[in-house]
Each structure stands twice: as structure tokens, then as C-alpha cells.
Amino acid sequence: MSKKVIMTEEDIKRTLARIAHEIIEHNELLKELILVGVHTRGVPLAKRLAADIESFARVKIPVDTLDISLYRDDLSSLELKPIVKLTDITATIDGKSIVLVDDVLYTGRSIRAAMDALIDLGRPRSIQLAVLVDRGHRELPIRADYVGKNIPSSRHEEIKVNLKETDGIDEVAIVSMSAAKEGR
Amino acid sequence: MKSLLIKGGQIIDPAQGIDVSGSLLISEGKISWRGKGEEAPPQADYETLNAKGLIVCPGLIDLHCHLRQPGDEEKETIASGTSAAARGGFTTVCCMPNTNPPLDNQTAVEFIKSKAASEGVVRVLPIGCISKGRKGGTLAEMGELASAGVIAFSDDGEPASSSYLMRQALDYSRAFELPIIDHCEEKALTEGGQMNEGIISTKLGLRGIPSAAEEIIVARDLALAELTGGRLHIAHVSTEGSVDLIRRAKEKGIRVTAEATPHHLTLTEERVIGYDTNAKVNPPLRTKKDVKALIQGLKDNTIDIIATDHAPHTEADKLCEFDLAPFGISGFETALGSLMSLVHGGEISLATLIAKLTSEPARIIGNSYGGLGTLATGAPADITIFDPSLEWVVEPKDFASKGRNTPLAGERLKGRVMATIYEGKIVYKDDSIKVKES
Amino acid sequence: MRTNQKDNPTLQVKPEVPEKTPLWRHHHILDVDDFTAEEIETVFNTTRAMKEVLSRPIKRVPTLRGKTIVNLFYEPSTRTRLSFELAAKYLSADVVNLNASVSSVAKGESLVDTLGTLQALGTDIIVMRHPHSGAPYTATRYTEASIVNAGDGWHAHPTQALLDLYTIYEHKPSLKGLKAVIIGDIMHSRVARSNMWGLTTMGIEVTLCCPPTLLPIGLGEGHLPPVNIEPNIELALDKADIVMTLRLQRERQKSGLLPSIREYIQLYQLTEARLGRAKPDALVLHPGPVNEGVEISPAVAHGPQSVINEQVSNGVAVRMALLYLLSGSQKQ
Numbered sequence: 034m035s036k037k038v039i040m041t042e043e044d045i046k047r048t049l050a051r052i053a054h055e056i057i058e059h060n061e062l063l064k065e066l067i068l069v070g071v072h073t074r075g076v077p078l079a080k081r082l083a084a085d086i087e088s089f090a091r092v093k094i095p096v097d098t099l100d101i102s103l104y105r106d107d108l109s110s111l112e113l114k115p116i117v118k119l120t121d122i123t124a125t126i127d128g129k130s131i132v133l134v135d136d137v138l139y140t141g142r143s144i145r146a147a148m149d150a151l152i153d154l155g156r157p158r159s160i161q162l163a164v165l166v167d168r169g170h171r172e173l174p175i176r177a178d179y180v181g182k183n184i185p186s187s188r189h190e191e192i193k194v195n196l197k198e199t200d201g202i203d204e205v206a207i208v209s210m211s212a213a214k215e216g217r
Numbered sequence: 218m219k220s221l222l223i224k225g226g227q228i229i230d231p232a233q234g235i236d237v238s239g240s241l242l243i244s245e246g247k248i249s250w251r252g253k254g255e256e257a258p259p260q261a262d263y264e265t266l267n268a269k270g271l272i273v274c275p276g277l278i279d280l281h282c283h284l285r286q287p288g289d290e291e292k293e294t295i296a297s298g299t300s301a302a303a304r305g306g307f308t309t310v311c312c313m314p315n316t317n318p319p320l321d322n323q324t325a326v327e328f329i330k331s332k333a334a335s336e337g338v339v340r341v342l343p344i345g346c347i348s349k350g351r352k353g354g355t356l357a358e359m360g361e362l363a364s365a366g367v368i369a370f371s372d373d374g375e376p377a378s379s380s381y382l383m384r385q386a387l388d389y390s391r392a393f394e395l396p397i398i399d400h401c402e403e404k405a406l407t408e409g410g411q412m413n414e415g416i417i418s419t420k421l422g423l424r425g426i427p428s429a430a431e432e433i434i435v436a437r438d439l440a441l442a443e444l445t446g447g448r449l450h451i452a453h454v455s456t457e458g459s460v461d462l463i464r465r466a467k468e469k470g471i472r473v474t475a476e477a478t479p480h481h482l483t484l485t486e487e488r489v490i491g492y493d494t495n496a497k498v499n500p501p502l503r504t505k506k507d508v509k510a511l512i513q514g515l516k517d518n519t520i521d522i523i524a525t526d527h528a529p530h531t532e533a534d535k536l537c538e539f540d541l542a543p544f545g546i547s548g549f550e551t552a553l554g555s556l557m558s559l560v561h562g563g564e565i566s567l568a569t570l571i572a573k574l575t576s577e578p579a580r581i582i583g584n585s586y587g588g589l590g591t592l593a594t595g596a597p598a599d600i601t602i603f604d605p606s607l608e609w610v611v612e613p614k615d616f617a618s619k620g621r622n623t624p625l626a627g628e629r630l631k632g633r634v635m636a637t638i639y640e641g642k643i644v645y646k647d648d649s650i651k652v653k654e655s
Numbered sequence: 656m657r658t659n660q661k662d663n664p665t666l667q668v669k670p671e672v673p674e675k676t677p678l679w680r681h682h683h684i685l686d687v688d689d690f691t692a693e694e695i696e697t698v699f700n701t702t703r704a705m706k707e708v709l710s711r712p713i714k715r716v717p718t719l720r721g722k723t724i725v726n727l728f729y730e731p732s733t734r735t736r737l738s739f740e741l742a743a744k745y746l747s748a749d750v751v752n753l754n755a756s757v758s759s760v761a762k763g764e765s766l767v768d769t770l771g772t773l774q775a776l777g778t779d780i781i782v783m784r785h786p787h788s789g790a791p792y793t794a795t796r797y798t799e800a801s802i803v804n805a806g807d808g809w810h811a812h813p814t815q816a817l818l819d820l821y822t823i824y825e826h827k828p829s830l831k832g833l834k835a836v837i838i839g840d841i842m843h844s845r846v847a848r849s850n851m852w853g854l855t856t857m858g859i860e861v862t863l864c865c866p867p868t869l870l871p872i873g874l875g876e877g878h879l880p881p882v883n884i885e886p887n888i889e890l891a892l893d894k895a896d897i898v899m900t901l902r903l904q905r906e907r908q909k910s911g912l913l914p915s916i917r918e919y920i921q922l923y924q925l926t927e928a929r930l931g932r933a934k935p936d937a938l939v940l941h942p943g944p945v946n947e948g949v950e951i952s953p954a955v956a957h958g959p960q961s962v963i964n965e966q967v968s969n970g971v972a973v974r975m976a977l978l979y980l981l982s983g984s985q986k987q
Binding site: 414415416417418419420421422423425491492494536537538539540541 | 688765766767785787788789790792793807808809810811845848871872873874876878
């Protein structure tokens with residue numbers, strides 16, 4: 034197993050700031066915006082983006098959390114079920130612009146599940162996607178509106194995103210494994 | 218029929234008090250000669266069965282079994298039952314009268330005898346009912362049944378229905394010197410019961426059968442045996458309390474004998490965990506304490522004999538919810554193997570075990586059928602040959618019995634019957650046993 | 656920002672425990688006697704997520720889409736069956752209700768026959784309620800589907816015990832060391848048995864209170880589960896945190912186990928006065944249906960300490976959690 038660091042703490046900070054600016058630039062009605070972090074690491078990323086947007090544009094954006102376990106399409110093949118965490122969504126998302134936030138975009142299935150979940154909860158005006166890393170290998174026609182970094186990777190590699198809030202350190206690294214891991 | 222020499226086995230015959238390496242010659246259905254070691258017999262013309270390394274003992278006698286015929290032939294017949302008995306080393310089996318119709322008259326007994334003669338593989342001795350129709354009302358015609366050849370009376374399946382009936386039975390049977398065998402169960406306490414009453418029945422949510430239910434009727438029967446002087450035999454003793462009662466009664470000189478089954482001597486109520494209907498039996502499997510008391514009873518002769526209570530059922534009968542399954546274990550073919558664990562574990566000696574299955578049951582049956590349960594010269598050549606150390610796995614689908622209902626399925630036992638000889642004929646032989654021409 | 660009434664743990668800025676696979680080894684749910692404390696906590700956490708789904712205007716998630724769940728009830732039951740049916744439907748499973756009665760058994764269709772039919776029809780999960788103890792265990796031998804025990808004879812009612820535990824947990828999240836009293840016909844109660852296992856596994860001290868004729872043999876004598884016995888209701892209730900009352904069936908008096916219902920009420924009914932001996936914040940539970948005026952006074956049943964209605968609503972969430980945790984563990 035070998036590890037190569039692609040993004041340091043400084044890189045992550047700058048990238049998130051850039052994404053925050055892009056979100057501000059592309060969304061005229063910031064007041065109608067909600068950031069929704071996909072569990073697990075999408076949540077701290079969404080909070081950091083909200084903090085950046087507030088400091089750049091002086092608008093406080095609500096941050097909600099979404100757990101997609103109940104919407105996965107691969108539950109039958111999983112021997113142990115993922116822990117279902119809390120989904121906490123604003124009273125109404127009808128008519129709002131949602132920006133889904135996740136750490137890694139890979140096959141696109143997690144985002145498909147997240148969109149199904151959102152649509153079960155209401156009728157948003159639009160859904161955009163912000164990811165810290167896009168590693169390619171899409172299996173569904175999903176694309177991110179805001180990408181922190183494109184990291185081409187092979188299926189035998191794993192992109193490990195570590196964040197201070199969950200893992201104690203800010204770092205993005207490629208780890209090559211001997212066996213292929215399941216897509217996210 | 219040619220003579221047969223059983224050569225070089227370890228002859229254990231508790232009736233004669235012998236345990237020696239030797240050979241036996243069988244001629245015309247009887248034991249004609251015994252020699253030391255591999256000594257050759259005086260006559261010349263015989264076949265030889267090499268019994269080296271094996272135990273040679275009198276054919277095992279089972280005082281309590283259910284052959285189901287007439288009436289429940291899908292569970293067992295005299296043919297299939299006696300085949301199974303032979304595989305288990307039994308040369309004499311006594312069948313209980315809870316058939317349909319029950320054995321409460323001469324015609325029914327004649328039916329058993331003729332079926333046994335034409336289709337039976339080993340000796341079948343019938344037991345007659347205590348009451349007419351086994352209904353627990355008036356006495357059956359014991360005189361007629363005795364003449365027809367029953368060796369005892371019992372309403373087994375049920376206890377003798379009242380103290381009054383039991384007293385009459387013990388009294389009346391004295392004229393024929395035949396024992397009354399009672400299945401001791403106080404029905405008022407056991408209705409709906411499924412297994413031994415205790416912490417396991419509580420955890421499993423099954424209605425329990427308390428030990429007291431057996432002990433109450435054991436006490437009743439002992440008091441009546443004392444009152445009447447009749448011969449009492451207690452079937453399938455299962456509790457420590459029963460053993461204590463019988464021990465004290467014997468000390469007082471009451472004419473009582475008692476039996477225990479292989480499953481009550483080796484298994485406990487824990488077998489029911491998981492709701493295995495093959496462990497459902499009446500009386501139920503009890504606790505370690507009870508097993509220990511029964512083994513002690515074997516050693517001090519409180520328990521005179523071991524009897525299988527072979528109770529076959531069809532697979533479909535037992536393939537259901539625990540509450541709905543019938544009681545009973547198919548026991549002929551696993552009896553010796555499972556009992557040998559007591560010998561291997563040092564609990565009882567091999568000679569004691571063999572006595573409990575040969576000379577002691579023969580004593581209860583008496584002499585009307587010739588010298589059963591012994592290898593004395595002149596006795597019927599009923600012989601069991603077994604390997605005390607051979608390990609084997611219980612595979613119910615290989616049973617000769619139609620009843621595959623055993624809690625020992627898949628279990629590894631140490632001790633196996635290799636050949637069974639009934640009246641001089643080999644009625645069961647393992648493939649590894651070869652009989653050589655002279 | 657919207658706020659919850661309860662503290663939303665996802666808003667706390669402390670290092671979250673990294674996502675790890677939960678401890679769950681069950682292919683069937685037959686009883687709580689082999690659940691570890693960690694597994695019970697897994698059920699709690701999953702139940703909380705399911706309660707959130709139940710709070711939405713559209714109570715539905717696609718989690719069990721394509722799965723077939725059969726409710727095989729050999730005993731009549733409205734609330735439990737309804738609870739399971741709703742739980743399955745909210746998870747988008749296909750639900751079939753089979754009200755096999757004991758008479759269909761008499762007609763010759765045995766349990767094993769029925770299971771064979773269900774197996775051939777491709778059932779994933781069978782929710783089974785049966786009057787004979789052990790029937791679900793027998794069932795596991797004759798089908799590849801997962802079996803959920805919705806109550807077997809006197810033996811077990813695991814989903815009831817889990818929803819009882821969850822209801823207690825919502826009010827008193829620190830379960831260890833609490834004192835629980837179960838009052839009623841313990842002998843014939845599968846709810847009592849399963850609760851004994853569940854409560855003691857979570858470190859709760861359990862006392863059984865009932866007439867001696869309704870106490871099964873062997874409890875309180877050093878075997879598992881470890882429970883205390885106290886036939887006097889006032890003494891049993893002293894400083895209790897949790898009071899569970901069980902339904903008394905009229906036939907217990909008919910079968911001679913009790914001299915009269917009247918005497919049972921005098922000695923064992925949970926009244927306000929008796930409840931006063933427990934702690935002021937003690938919870939009152941009942942598996943339902945409630946015999947008001949027999950095992951529990953109407954005032955207590957409807958009083959401020961009663962969580963009987965919460966038990967019912969938690970029941971759906973707990974059953975959703977269990978179906979979720981169980982699904983997908985069938986052989987492919």
C-alpha cells in the first residue's frame with residue numbers, strides 16, 4: 034500500500050474558498066440557497082463553505098445534513114448495513130436552490146441517491162453539486178457544478194479525504210490498494 | 218444348519234460371572250461348547266466367525282419397546298422393528314400393548330406371535346394390557362393373556378388409571394407371578410406438558426412436566442406393591458426422587474424392579490434447546506442431577522435393567538411445531554453405542570452394563586422361554602458381538618427402523634454392534650465380519 | 656437556521672466517530688436473548704433515523720424496494736400486524752398478509768407446507784406470529800427467508816422488547832443502573848420473557864412482581880437472566896424507574912391459577928397510589944391491548960407518566976429499523 038498526498042491543508046483551504054466564490058458568482062439569489070452536506074464528510078465541507086460564503090458575501094446560508102443510506106441501490110449486496118445517521122432538512126426545501134456538498138465524486142451513485150432523497154422531501158427549484166474531488170469513472174450521467182480538484186485515478190486506487198472535524202487532519206491522498214474497492 | 222464357532226473373543230457373561238478370552242461353539246440353535254482362548258472345539262465340521270478384539274456377550278434383551286403393529290404400521294412393523302433390534306444387538310424384545318387394537322385378548326397376542334414367527338428377525342415377547350382396551354376401566358383377562366404367553370402387563374403410554382385399578386392389577390397378577398409394569402405419571406400435573414419443568418422450560422416458553430408428577434405415582438405404586446405383595450416393575454425411571462423412593466422400597470423388601478432408558482442415562486433437557494422435536498420424549502429428558510442419580514442407581518442395583526422404550530414415529534409426525542410433535546425416541550440402533558459412553562467415562566463397568574441388558578432382564582422375564590440372557594452351555598444361542606472402541610457417526614437414514622427420530626443424529630458414538638446371532642442364526646452382521654468355512 | 660427540539664448531534668463540532676460497520680450478525684430476529692448491548696444500540700440509532708422518516712409529510716423511502724415481506728400470522732392481531740405492515744410499506748417493500756389460522760392447519764396445511772410455498776414464491780422476509788413456542792425456530796430450518804418473530808407462544812416477542820427499550824431510552828438515555836418492575840402474568844407472557852433479556856442486557860435491574868402461581872419455575876435462582884422476585888407490589892415498586900404492566904387474560908382465573916380477578920385487582924392493580932411509591936419520573940409501559948380497571952387503573956393508563964402511546968408509535972420505527980438491518984442478509 035502506497036500513499037501520495039495530493040492536497041495539503043493549505044490547498045484545501047484555498048480550493049474551498051475558490052468554490053465559495055464560484056457559488057456566490059453563479060447564484061444571484063443567495064437568500065434562497067441551502068447547502069446540504071452528504072454524510073459523512075460532506076457535512077463539515079458544507080459548513081466550511083457556508084462560513085466562507087458568509088465572510089465573503091455577508092449572507093448566512095443554512096446548512097442541512099443528508100444521510101443517503103436508505104436510498105442506496107446496493108443494499109442487497111451489503112452484508113452489513115451502513116449506520117443510518119440523521120437527516121436534518123429545513124422545514125421546506127420547496128422553491129429553494131440546493132447545493133449538495135460531498136467530498137469525492139466517483140461513480141455518481143451517491144449523488145443519485147441524494148437527489149432521490151431530496152425529491153422525496155420536497156420540490157427544490159434547482160439542485161447543484163459541489164465536490165472537493167472528482168476522480169472520474171462515472172457510471173451514471175452525473176456531473177458536478179463546482180469541482181475542487183480533478184484527480185484521475187484507477188479503480189485500484191482509493192482517494193482518501195481526511196478532514197480535521199472527522200479525522201483530525203486536513204489532507205487528500207491517493208492510496209493504491211491491491212483489491213478494487215466498491216464505488217461510492 | 219452348520220455349526221458356528223465364534224473364535225477368540227472376550228466372553229462376558231454376567232449370568233455365569235465370567236469375563237474371559239474364549240470361543241463358543243453353536244450347534245442346532247444352542248450353545249454347545251465353550252473353550253479357552255482360541256482353543257479348537259472337539260468336533261470338526263463348523264464355520265468360523267473371528268471375534269478377535271471383540272466382546273462376545275449374551276444377546277441383549279429389551280424389556281420395553283413399541284413395535285406399532287397392528288395399527289400404526291407406517292411408523293414401524295414387527296419386521297422393521299426386529300431388524301432394527303438385531304442391528305442394535307437385541308435378540309429378545311418385549312413389545313408394549315398400546316397397539317391398535319391393543320393387546321388385551323388372546324387373538325391379539327396370537328397375531329403378534331404369528332407375525333413374529335413369520336416376519337420377525339429376533340424373538341418377540343408380548344406384554345398384555347392391564348385394563349380392557351387399555352381404557353383404564355376393568356381388568357383385562359389376565360389369565361387368558363398369561364396362557365397366551367405375555368411376560369408382563371402394562372397400560373404403558375398411560376399410567377394405571379387409578380390407585381384402585383393398580384391395586385387390583387397387583388393383586389390379581391399374583392396368580393400368574395407376572396409383573397405389572399407401570400408408566401408413572403400423575404396426569405393432572407402433566408397436561409399439556411412438553412419437556413422437563415425447570416429453568417429451560419421457562420426460557421423456552423414450553424409448559425413443563427414436573428419431576429413430582431413421576432414421583433407421586435412411583436410412591437403410589439410402591440405403597441400398593443407393599444400392600445398387595447404383587448410384582449411391580451417401574452418403567453423408564455427418570456428422576457432422582459424416583460430413584461430414592463425405589464431404593465428405600467427395596468430396603469424394605471418390597472417386590473419392585475426398575476428400568477432406565479439409554480437416553481435418560483446419557484442426555485439432559487438441554488437437548489431441547491432449539492426446539493428439536495427429536496428430543497421430545499415422555500418422561501422427558503431431565504437434569505444432570507437426575508442423570509447422576511440414575512447412574513448411581515445402576516451401580517447399586519436400585520435400577521435393575523436398561524430398556525430402550527424404542528418409540529418410532531414417521532418423519533412427518535415429528536416435522537412440526539414442538540407442541541404438536543408426538544413423544545418418543547427411536548432407540549434400538551443407538552442404545553449400545555450411547556451407553557458405552559458410561560463405560561468409557563468410567564461411570565460403570567462393562568460387565569455391569571452387559572448384566573443390565575442380559576442377565577437382569579432375563580431374571581424378570583423368568584424361565585418360560587428357556588435360558589435367556591446367558592451363554593451357558595445348552596442355552597439358546599442368542600449372542601451379541603460388539604466392538605467396544607469402534608467410533609461411528611449416527612446416520613438416521615441408514616436405520617433399519619422406520620423411525621428416524623433420534624436426538625443423536627450426526628453424533629459420534631464409541632462402541633458398535635458387529636454381529637447378532639439369534640437361536641444360532643446370524644441375523645445381523647457388519648460387512649467387515651467374515652464367516653469362514655472350516 | 657432551523658433548530659430541532661432535541662440537540663442535533665450533527666451540528667456539534669466534535670470529531671465524529673468515523674463510519675464503521677455496525678455490529679449485526681442476525682439473519683433472523685427470533686429473540687433478544689442473543690443480542691449484545693452494542694447491537695441493541697445499533698437498533699436505537701437506526702430507529703432514530705427511521706423516526707425522522709416518519710416525521711416527513713411523505714413517509715416513504717425506497718430502501719426495501721423489490722423485497723417481499725409476508726406477514727404470516729397464526730394468531731389474530733391487529734396492532735402488531737398493522738405496525739409491521741406499515742413499517743414494511745414505508746420502506747417501499749411489497750407486503751402480503753397471510754392470516755393462517757389454526758383451522759387451516761387442521762385442514763392439513765402444516766407450517767412446513769406453508770413455508771415451502773412461500774419459499775417457492777420468492778419471499779425475502781417472513782414476519783411470523785404463532786401460538787406455539789419455538790415455531791419460528793422450526794421455520795428457520797425450512798426456508799431461506801429471514802424470519803422475524805412477531806410473538807411465539809409464551810416464548811418471545813423481540814420486537815416488542817426492543818420498542819419498549821427504545822421508549823425508555825428516549826426518556827432516560829442512560830439506561831445502566833435503572834430499576835424496572837414487571838407486574839403481571841409472567842408465566843404466560845412472551846413480552847415479559849423478552850423484556851427480561853433486553854432490560855438486563857442493557858444493565859437495568861429487573862424485579863418480577865406477580866402471584867406465585869403465575870411465576871415460572873427457575874427464575875431468581877441464580878440462572879440467567881438475573882432477576883429479583885417480589886410478590887408484594889408496594890415493595891416491588893419502591894423507587895422504580897420503569898413500571899411495566901402486563902395484560903391479564905380472563906382465562907387464567909378459569910384455569911384455576913387465580914382465585915378471582917377481583918383478588919388480582921386488589922393485590923396487583925397499578926393504581927396512582929401504588930405508582931407513587933416509584934420515582935416521580937418513573938415511566939409506565941404496557942404492551943397493549945390494555946385491560947383498564949384490571950391490571951392498570953384508567954387514571955394511570957391515561958396519566959402523565961404513561962408512555963403507552965409512544966410505545967405504539969415507536970413500534971413502527973423500531974420495526975422499520977429491524978427490517979432495514981435484516982434486509983439483504985438473505986442468501987443471494
